[in-house]
Amino acid sequence: MDRQFAIVTGASTGIGLELARICAREGCDLLIAADEPEIETAAARLRNEPGAGTIEALHVDLATQEGIEALYAAANGRPIDLLMANAGRGLGHAFLDQELARIRDVIDTNITGTTCLLHRVGNDMRRRNHGRILITGSIAGFTPGSFQAVYNASKSYLNSLSFALREELRDTAITVTCLMPGATETAFFERADMLDTKVGSEAKDDPAMVARQGFDAMMRGEGDVVTGLKNKIQSAMANITPAERLAKQHRKMAEPGSARH
Template sequence: MDRQFAIVTGASTGIGYELARICAQEGFDLLIAADEPEIQNAAEALRNEAGAGSVEALQVNLATEDGIDRLYAAARARPIDILMANAGRGLGHAFLDQDLARIRDVIETNVAGTTYLLHKVGNDMRRRNRGRILITGSIAGFTPGSFQAVYNASKAYLNSLSFALREELRDTEISVTCLMPGATETAFFARADMLDTKVGTEKKDDPAMVAREGFDAMMKGKGDIVTGLKNKLQTVVANVTPADMLAKQHRKMAEPGTAKT
């Protein structure tokens, strides 16, 4: 039998790598992408997974239309059974202190690039009336992100887009699942300049656990999955807490200088 084919973005490290690893273990052929050379090392490791199919890696800027076009072309018109839109950027510190170029990179990666990829692949899936989509949102999307404002806003967008797209595809054979983790032990906080914050230094979730819960939810066709009991409780509280209070609480986690000593 022909192997199924999956695309995973942001797969060089962290949750994206673990999602790709599960796909390899499940026997999928893989196309993985990231904007850093470590994606080649990730591909080599994935090829060594028992049962893995072919693994192709692409270093490409997923914040640009050209980068998304290159990723799409690398699929060589092969039907995409699973799309895991996981690539993302974080950014800490106060909004007015952030570099505008880095703000744009967060928006272009998390929002514009992901939207373009979903639109291209989603239309292919609709023509075939078959496919699974996993979008990596975040519980951050439920909270106004003081000292992480643009990132949280971008995740609110992805969470919302995922639920809307799922409803629009309700009468098809295409499933859309939103993976909403909390703080996870990845390179995210170092890259976002948040190692001097409380959230950046406290204990975090295991990316392998987060990926497994997300993958399983996707395969069951669920609409969303919040990983970890603590994160589930936080989302319940966030839904009934005034926005200004949530912003004050987030400040305690993300303001520079709040790191545990």
């Protein structure tokens, strides 16, 4: 029987790497991508996983249309069974203090690039009436993100897009699942310049646990999964809390200098 073919973006570290590791252990052939050269190191490690199929790596900027096309071309026309759209960027500090170029990079990576990839691969899956999609959203998408405004807004977009796409594909054999983690132990907060914040300095969830819950939910065809009891409670409370209060609460977590040592 042919191995399933999976694509995982943002797979050099963190949740994406753990998703790719699960795929390798499940015997999938893999195409992994990220915008940093460490993706090659990740691929070398994944090839040592028991039962791993072929592992191909692509160092590419998924914030650009050219990057998305390069990733699609790297599949060499092979039908994609599993798409894990995990690539994303964070950005801390006050909105007006952020560099516009970094704001654009968050939008281009989290929103534009992910949207283009989903549209390209999703159309292929619809033509074949086969496939599973996992989109990495976030519980951050439920909260106006003071001092993380653009990132939270981008995750709100992804959460919403995921549920809408799932409904549109309801009568097909294609499933769409939204993975909604909370703060996870990855390089995210360092890259977002948030190590001096409360959320950046506190204990976080294990990326392997988050990835496993997301992968399993995708394979079961579930609509979404919020990882961890604390995050489930937080997301439930966000649905009944006024937005202004949520923004004030988020400030306490994400404002520079809010870390407790």
